[in-house]
Amino acid sequence: MASRTNTFSGQYQYSIDSKGRINVPAKFRQSLSPDSDDTFVITRGLDPCLWIYPLEEWERIEDNLRNLSFLRPKERQFIRQIVRWATPAKYDKQGRITIPSTLLEIADLQDNAIIIGYLNKIEVWNPDNLESEAAEVDFSDEEYESLATQNQIRL
Amino acid sequence: MASRTNTFSGQYQYSIDSKGRINVPAKFRQSLSPDSDDTFVITRGLDPCLWIYPLEEWERIEDNLRNLSFLRPKERQFIRQIVRWATPAKYDKQGRITIPSTLLEIADLQDNAIIIGYLNKIEVWNPDNLESEAAEVDFSDEEYESLATQNQIRL
């Protein structure tokens, strides 16, 4: 059974300085790299944001990718699209991380960012993009009701 | 259990100079030749790119090839197709490698290249070719969703 130690939630806003550094919420630091060597993995999210995984969580994903066959073009491509954005990183003495410029562009990050705890990972959003994504959602929609029901989500 | 020391990920862009030299990402150098003699193996990829293996990883592949029978024409051919592109190489004092002209042509490499960490190896791509390959991928595609589901890849 999966342990519940590394679960993230909550939302925080931080500035991104001229060197591409952003603070990690103090509450997340322990869960993000429990093994005290301060390492974790930043990568591209499926939505227009970044995802940050604890190292062991990312290794779990990599292990599954290794089971795919390198002989099938589709599977090679699938692996590549996931792995090529993943960058191991550490925080500095102040608990900040430096986000690679490639990833800054991809997530459209400039001066500020919103950090969201998202169960097994952390999300980093451009505040505007997060808002517009949220605006698309309509929770009165039947689609959402059925999603909740099917998955027995009783709020 | 396989060790996790030699796992590659992330994407970097570098120039290829007039001598066919290209830089190896500093983050990869240690994993690429842990035994401090700076040796590794460059070869042709199955996609239109080059693959670079740590020496021991390549030796593992060679060991498997040795188990094939030299008596069967098909197997002789199979071995030949894999082995004949593999070139041992070292980096220079600055951490660059000189790519043989044959392999430069095969991977269609000119002025710039993108280097991708790909689990047990490194890929070297012509930026344009990589982009067109990537354009084929759509993670909302049913094919990819089923790939992820079947292999229990939970991002």
Place this chain on the structure above:
DNA sequence: TATAATTGTGGGTAATAGTGGGTAATTGTC
């Protein structure tokens, strides 16, 4: 409420990473 500890932000400097080119050594060819 005062004080101490932690958290978040900014910036300077040293070290490392990346790029280009010259020259010597090696290789292959005639």
Place this chain on the structure above:
DNA sequence: GACAATTACCCACTATTACCCACAATTATA
């Protein structure tokens, strides 16, 4: 053996990153 072509080795320069220190703001503690 002489020559050209290629490769290996060395040095120099620039850009980027890592590391360090300082300080304000917030939170915890007495």
